[in-house]
Amino acid sequence: MDLEIGTWFIIGLIALVALITIWNYLSRRPKICPSWNQRGLIERSKTPTGDTAINEYGGGGFSGGQTSVRVVYDVTYKCKFCGDQVITRQTRE
Numbered sequence: 428m429d430l431e432i433g434t435w436f437i438i439g440l441i442a443l444v445a446l447i448t449i450w451n452y453l454s455r456r457p458k459i460c461p462s463w464n465q466r467g468l469i470e471r472s473k474t475p476t477g478d479t480a481i482n483e484y485g486g487g488g489f490s491g492g493q494t495s496v497r498v499v500y501d502v503t504y505k506c507k508f509c510g511d512q513v514i515t516r517q518t519r520e
C-alpha cells in the first residue's frame with residue numbers, strides 16, 4: 428500500500444512539473460508573425476530598457492506586504508520564415 432501511495436505521489440509530482448513546463452513553453456512559444464498570421468516569431472534578443480516596474484502585493488499583512496522589482500525588457504522577435512522583426516516590451520522578475 429505504501430508503494431501505491433508513493434507511486435501516486437510521483438505521478439502527481441511529474442504531472443505538476445509537466446504542467447509548469449507546458450505553462451512556461453506556452454508563455455514563451457513563438458508568437459504570430461503579422462505578415463502571414465502564422466506562428467514563426469522566435470525570440471532573438473532581450474535588451475533591458477533600464478526601466479523597472481515595481482509590483483506590490485500583499486500589504487496589510489504582518490510583514491507589511493512584499494515588493495518585487497521587475498526589469499523591463501525590449502524583446503526582439505524575428506520571424507523564421509520571412510525575417511520580419513517584432514519588438515515587444517515585457518517585464519520580468
Ligand SMILES: [Zn+2]
Pocket residue numbers: 460461462463467506507508509510511
Ligand atoms: Zn513572418
